[in-house]
Amino acid sequence: MVHQLDSRLSMAHFYVAFAAIFVGGLFGLLQALVRSEMITLPPSMNYYQILTAHGILMAIVFTTFFIFGFMYASVARTTGSLSNMARKSGWIGFIIMTVGVILTVVMILANEATVLYTFYAPLQANPLFYIALALIIIGTYFASFAIIKQYADWRKANPGQRSPLIAFMAVATLVLWLIATIGVVIAVVFQFIPWSLGWVDEINVVLSRTLFWYFGHPLVYFWLLPAYMAWYVIVPKVIKGKIFSDSLARLAFLLFILFSIPVGFHHQLLESGISHGWKFLQVVLTFAVIVPSLMTAFALFATFEISGRARGGRGLFGWFKKLPWRDVRFFAPFAGMVIFIPAGAGGIINASNQMNQVIHNTIWVTGHFHLTVGATVAITFFGISYWLIPHLKGRVMTERVNDLGIYQTVIWVFGMLIMSGAMHFSGLLGNPRRTQVTSYNGHEVASQWGAYEVGMAVGGSFLFISLILYIILMINLSFFAPKGNEEFPIAEASENAQETPKILENWKVWIGIAFALILFAYTIPIMDMIQHSPPGSKGFKFW
Ligand code: HEM
Ligand SMILES: [Cu+2]
Numbered sequence: 001m002v003h004q005l006d007s008r009l010s011m012a013h014f015y016v017a018f019a020a021i022f023v024g025g026l027f028g029l030l031q032a033l034v035r036s037e038m039i040t041l042p043p044s045m046n047y048y049q050i051l052t053a054h055g056i057l058m059a060i061v062f063t064t065f066f067i068f069g070f071m072y073a074s075v076a077r078t079t080g081s082l083s084n085m086a087r088k089s090g091w092i093g094f095i096i097m098t099v100g101v102i103l104t105v106v107m108i109l110a111n112e113a114t115v116l117y118t119f120y121a122p123l124q125a126n127p128l129f130y131i132a133l134a135l136i137i138i139g140t141y142f143a144s145f146a147i148i149k150q151y152a153d154w155r156k157a158n159p160g161q162r163s164p165l166i167a168f169m170a171v172a173t174l175v176l177w178l179i180a181t182i183g184v185v186i187a188v189v190f191q192f193i194p195w196s197l198g199w200v201d202e203i204n205v206v207l208s209r210t211l212f213w214y215f216g217h218p219l220v221y222f223w224l225l226p227a228y229m230a231w232y233v234i235v236p237k238v239i240k241g242k243i244f245s246d247s248l249a250r251l252a253f254l255l256f257i258l259f260s261i262p263v264g265f266h267h268q269l270l271e272s273g274i275s276h277g278w279k280f281l282q283v284v285l286t287f288a289v290i291v292p293s294l295m296t297a298f299a300l301f302a303t304f305e306i307s308g309r310a311r312g313g314r315g316l317f318g319w320f321k322k323l324p325w326r327d328v329r330f331f332a333p334f335a336g337m338v339i340f341i342p343a344g345a346g347g348i349i350n351a352s353n354q355m356n357q358v359i360h361n362t363i364w365v366t367g368h369f370h371l372t373v374g375a376t377v378a379i380t381f382f383g384i385s386y387w388l389i390p391h392l393k394g395r396v397m398t399e400r401v402n403d404l405g406i407y408q409t410v411i412w413v414f415g416m417l418i419m420s421g422a423m424h425f426s427g428l429l430g431n432p433r434r435t436q437v438t439s440y441n442g443h444e445v446a447s448q449w450g451a452y453e454v455g456m457a458v459g460g461s462f463l464f465i466s467l468i469l470y471i472i473l474m475i476n477l478s479f480f481a482p483k484g485n486e487e488f489p490i491a492e493a494s495e496n497a498q499e500t501p502k503i504l505e506n507w508k509v510w511i512g513i514a515f516a517l518i519l520f521a522y523t524i525p526i527m528d529m530i531q532h533s534p535p536g537s538k539g540f541k542f543w
Contacts, residue, residue: 003081006131007392009090010076011478013069014389016098017062021378024057025467032419032434032460046543048114049438053105059223059373059482061101061137066381067226068143069092071170073388074229075147077152077488078164080424082146086153090146103132114543115436118216119192121208124539127196130188137181137188144174154507162500165246166233166490172253173225175507176218179261180513183214193479195539202536206273207529213264221260223373227380230333231300234384237489238329240304241307244299246493247500252299254510257291259285259543261514262521266351273534278441278525279353285521286351297325300337306494328397328405329489333384335413336376337367346424361434364427367420375416379409382470384387387486389477396484401473408473409464413466419459426452 017509027050033039034047072090076082107113151171155163179320187208195203232249236242236357265282267273308319346368349355386405391399431438431449
């Protein structure tokens with residue numbers, strides 16, 4: 001059980017996450033309808049304004065709040081209830097993050113910050129927008145402290161013992177987050193805030209974008225790793241199996257830290273001011289991430305096969321049928337895993353220098369991240385919330401909610417396949433992303449995009465229907481479901497696996513290697529950007 005005081009902390013995060021995904025989803029639907037010319041926005045609303053709000057509410061607010069809610073619960077479940085200090089730090093973090101979110105949204109709705117969620121210079125927002133973003137990040141530092149402190153206390157109290165896997169994974173995810181946010185904090189504090197306040201006239205654009213992507217790429221692993229926590233530790237228990245290998249799981253997480261940070265240039269392949277050699281190095285490091293990804297796929301399918309065979313599945317694939325397909329706790333994360341296969345393949349295309357030239361800044365890219373974060377991560381989070389919310393609220397997920405949850409997942413998958421498929425195909429035909437009107441006066445090339453944009457609107461409508469169902473079910477599970485005990489499933493490591501080597505918990509070694517790789521990949525290009533920078537840019541407001 002998770003202690004009641006810790007449940008409250010988790011639930012506070014979930015409420016914000018649910019509100020964010022609902023409002024953000026509504027904006028997403030509006031965007032899809034506008035692009036397909038089914039509606040026009042009222043004059044008080046600007047397309048790029050809601051696009052900014054959608055990006056931030058979905059990619060930053062929903063994910064971050066859900067992740068911390070899940071991490072607090074996981075750590076409290078496996079290391080015991082949070083210490084007073086950790087819990088206090090968690091609440092301080094929650095309050096700072098929430099104030100940051102409210103201020104961000106207010107600035108966007110006031111049309112003072114229509115700079116999209118990447119807030120690329122030289123677009124310039126109101127200083128309060130950047131200050132609000134800084135608050136969100138500072139809040140996460142209190143939250144990270146709470147979780148890392150709890151883990152450190154556990155290790156002190158249990159010397160020589162292997163820490164609970166899910167707590168280790170939470171800490172690994174936060175190590176990644178803490179290293180990654182250094183980049184965006186430097187950009188916001190030393191570049192954007194002084195520039196937007198008028199203390200300096202100009203901003204070094206390429207440096208600001210580099211610092212953004214130093215953060216922006218590992219950010220995607222900050223979303224993904226909590227989904228992996230569920231895949232590695234929770235799903236095996238749901239299917240009554242064991243964790244295939246504790247050490248493999250730990251090693252995979254550590255490799256994600258190493259290989260996800262020094263690769264931000266793969267988002268800047270078409271950007272001047274960075275020489276080809278350094279872009280090439282980072283692209284090579286990008287592909288290294290395939291290693292822990294395949295390790296994960298291997299370990300998960302091994303668990304599925306062993307568990308399916310234990311239930312009497314025979315033959316090459318007979319075990320597959322024996323998996324608990326009617327259990328949303330398994331079905332949703334499994335759907336996420338399957339979608340991750342084409343999503344990951346698309347990512348390999350994006351990261352490849354020449355192929356990137358074809359899809360760069362087209363809506364293919366948007367299709368890609370709706371498959372990865374919008375489908376894989378979001379669906380896994382849905383799957384988690386079906387059992388975690390009732391567990392935290394002392395209620396049970398009824399069979400009816402389970403079945404409706406499966407429908408909700410299926411509608412989301414269906415909507416995402418349509419919307420994201422349309423985005424991928426029309427992107428290949430050159431359809432730009434982040435563009436309100438794409439008919440270009442009926443130009444021949446643009447006329448091919450119309451049908452796909454209708455597809456995007458249809459897919460987006462399914463997504464929104466799924467979202468309404470999800471919110472209803474979450475309200476039910478939080479406040480109305482029958483009282484009782486819902487299981488928080490945590491699997492054990494297989495007894496056949498080998499002892500986990502001690503080095504895997506030696507953080508100094510791994511953080512040291514991570515910094516060495518980062519210095520290797522970034523020092524010279526960043527010195528270059530500072531020494532040979534072109535004249536800086538003043539701020540622009542196009543809205
Ligand atoms: C109801 C479900 C959703 C719908 C209908 C939807 C729709 C859209 C559309 C049409 C765009 C492209 C707009 C353009 O480039 O002109 C977009 C962008 C985006 N979406 Fe979604 N989306 C949904 C869910 C999500 C989820 C779950 C996430 C992440 C957790 C997400 C993250 C993003 C991001 C980061 C952008 C890019 C914003 C930008 O370019 O600044 N979306 N969405
Ligand atoms: Cu990336």
